[in-house]
Amino acid sequence: MAKPTLIDLDPWLQPYKADIDRRLENYKTLKKNLLGAKKSFSDFANGHLYFGFHKEKSGWVYREWAPGARQLYLIGDFNNWDRTAHPLTKKADGCWEIHLKDKKFGHGACVKVRVVSVSGAEDRIPLYIRRAVQDEQTKDFCGQVWDKKFVWTDEKFKPQNPLFIYEAHPGMAQEKEGIGSYREFADNILPRIRKAGYTAVQLMAVQEHPYYGSFGYQVSNFFAPSSRFGTPEDLKYLINKAHGLGLAVFLDLVHSHAVKNRAEGINGFDGTDYQFFHAGSQGTHPAWDSKLFNYGKPEVLHFLLSNIKYWLTEFHFDGLRFDGVTSMLYRDHGLGTAFDNYAKYFSSNTDTAAVVYLQFANALAHEINPRAVTIAEDMSGMPGMCIPIEQGGLGFAYRLAMGSPDFWVKTLREKSDEDWNLWDMWNVLTGRRPQEKVIGYCESHDQALVGDKTIAFWLMDKEMYWHMLKTDANLIIARGIALHKLIRFVTLALSGEGYLNFLGNEFGHPEWIDFPREGNNWSCQYARRQWSLADNPELQYEYLARFDRDMLAFAAKTKLPAASDLKQLWVDQEKKILVFQKAGLIFAFNFHPQESQKDFVIPVQTGKYKVIFDSDQKIYGGQARIDRKVIYKAGQTGFAVYLPCRTALVLQRILRAPG
Known part of the structure; x- marks a missing residue:
């Protein structure tokens, strides 16, 4: 029996049948053009195995893709940063190559590549670099050649259900006022997450980013795990340990844009503004001030799809949370657009190249790992987001239920308890596209940032600093504790087939997030998590932590998220x-x-x-x-x-x- 099409699942899409048919036809045509008759996506997505630095029997080889460049030179501490001593040879299709037998060159070498183009000459970090490090004195980044082996012990790991996701930032997960490491997260935080009943960890800020306060969403080096938190092996240690505890690990993947910085990132690498991105103003996000990929370019698809394969295979990530999908799907990036009718999804504003890229990305991820979890951060409600590609969809496993946290914040900010609208609550928490699975949540990192408030802070505010003792009978705290539990429980019960919580919010962490910056004297005071509050038996944070743990255990035992008898x-x-x-x-x-x-x-x-x-x-x-x-x-x-x-x-x- 043929599987139902997207229109079979949602008859309201009938007027847009031609658009949906064209979506599938575009996928098939462009897939054939990209892969040919025999290649798979996995065969195609091997840029990381060819470009960059690779050790061979006779020495090292370094390859780069820079079609607009006139000349490339490899520079580094191995040649005293001599800008002309090691020229690369130009090959076909804009590729460059150099073979190195210099014994001074090898693992740990600090490198850059001098790119000479019509725009001039610049010292750049190699595109496929697997580690970028920052000089503590100058604050400049440079690439570092990395060649270490890691012994995995996770062969028998299988992800667990239901999908209860713990969203976390490895740098701010420790209680100390400083930047945490991958290994500290693995040893100190993973056991907490497992004990709390979560089945998966979603790691933010893994891809290298020059500005720590960007939360990892301004990526510079797409193949490099952030060196702020340790080495690539330290990240592998974290994932391997998570698997040993029964926890899946998802990467918060940023393919929606890239940092505009030239010194640290990929922008203008070959001297042009169109190597990876759209040329001119079309290539710059008007709100994020970052660069926008041209998903219609085969070389860009090669780079991004190779990046997906790299993270899934080299680091054993079990899934990907795609950031900024709404921005990718629409030429206006969804800014100011009210998606109040189906015509908004099938207009000239829709970037069909981005639609096809997301289909390719999902096809690749599930080709590499049939159990891979892919999650779309899309606030527009694009029809078919989580429907299989062959049925007319984009192929994601889940969509984030982004309307839920918006509803809770709006309710807490604007209405007294007596004015809460239960019909709106029901409609928001249960509203979703037919046959599509969603990840429900009442708050994520977005609501924890300075300038906004967590649910706990909306409910209890400054009273949390003075009245959280169990012996303190405070009406504001009592209300906050009661509603904090109800908000989480009704959201878990109604809003999705999975559930997500951000680092520390399960016990009502009292402080906002503010990364070290000039405005706070580079303090980490608000970029950490105070676990001692939840561990203190005299404080009411323990109540919330225990409720969250028992709530998840109850939901898992009763198979609540997957139930279809609502x-x-x-x-x-x-x-x-x-x-x-x-x-x-x-x-x-x-x-x-x-x-x-x-x-x-x-x-x-x-x-x-x-x-x-x-x-x-x-x-x-x-x-x-x-x-x-x-x-x-x-x-x-x-x-x-x-x-x-x-x-x-x-x-x-x-x-x-x-x-």
Whole structure:
């Protein structure tokens, strides 16, 4: 039986059938043009195995792609930075090459390449460099030849379900006021993540970036793990250890743009502005002030697809979170566009070359590893994002549910508890494209940055600094603890087949993120995580950490994220009550600030029910108002239950009624 097409899944797309057919035809045609009749994507994506520095029996070979250059010279500490001693020879198709037998050259050598072009002469970092290091005195970056072996022990690793993702930045994951390392993250943080119940780690800021405060989103060297956190082997140690703990590791991949810096990055490498990027103003992002790839150019596809294969094979990443997909898909980068009708997705504003690149990227990733997880950061809601390519989609495994954190921030910023709109909550958390899987979350790193607020800070603000002792009865903190739990639980239960949390947010980390910069005297005070707060048994952070852990364990045990039997049972806007069925369980939420419901009738079929999970337990900072021993007997209209204010509970049917 043929698989349903994208239009079969979503009949509202029928007017755009020609566009969707053209999407698949473009993919097939360009794939054939790129690969020929016999090649696979994996065969094609081997730029990292040819370009860059490679050790051979007779010495070393260095190759570069610079079609606009007039001459290239290899320079470095091995030749005292002599700018003419080691010229490269020009080959076909804009490639350059030099063979080195100099015994002074080898692993650890600091190098650059002098590029002579119509624009002049510049000392640049090689395009495929696998390590770039920064001089502590001058702050300049240079490439470093790297040739070390790593012994992997993760052959038996298999990713676990459900997909509970822990988004993390290795440099700011330690409690010390300084930059953390890959190995510190592996030894100190990975065990915490595993104990907390997460099944995957999503690593930010791995690709080398010259400005630490960019959070890793202004990439300069696409094949180099950031040296701020250690060596490539240190990163491999982290991933190998994660696999040993049962954790998958995803790379936060930035292929949507590149840093404009010439000294550190790839911009203008061969002297032209169009080697990798669109020429002129089209090649610069108007909001990010960064360079934009030309996805219609075969050499750019070669570079980017090789980059994907490199990270998946060399470092054993289990998946990729693609950053800035909305910016890639549209010529206006989605800036100021309201995607309020289907016509917005199939207009001249859509960059069809970017669509095909994303299809290629997904095809390659799943060709290399059929279990690879690919996640799209797309706020536009492009139809077919997570539908297989052959059915008319782009081939991602998941889409980030970006509307959820926007809803929570807007609600907390603009509305009092009495004004929360439960219908909006339901629609935002359950709204998604047919047959597409999403990663639900209530906040990520975006909400933790200075200038914004985490959910914990929106709820409790400065009171967190003075009233988090368990012995301190503070109304603001009590409200914050209760709603923090409810927001996370309803988001996990409704908003996706997977779930994501950012570093420390599970226990309500009290501080924003502000990376060291001139404005804060280069301090790391706000670029760290205070784990001691969650570990302190006298503080209420422990309540939130334990609730998050038990919430994930409950969701995993009941297979909640994957359940397809979601059914709304009751929404009472005035009483602030939401009741639904999922995974064969009954979920009841009371968001009201004061009113508890003594005899709230849940409209379910006859039988007996008991509470198996609730947010009001003492161990979660609650008031223990739910009696777990009570068995509720449902008649024809359901059963009455005590539903305290600011509480969530889950009931399970334990016995069918006779007859």
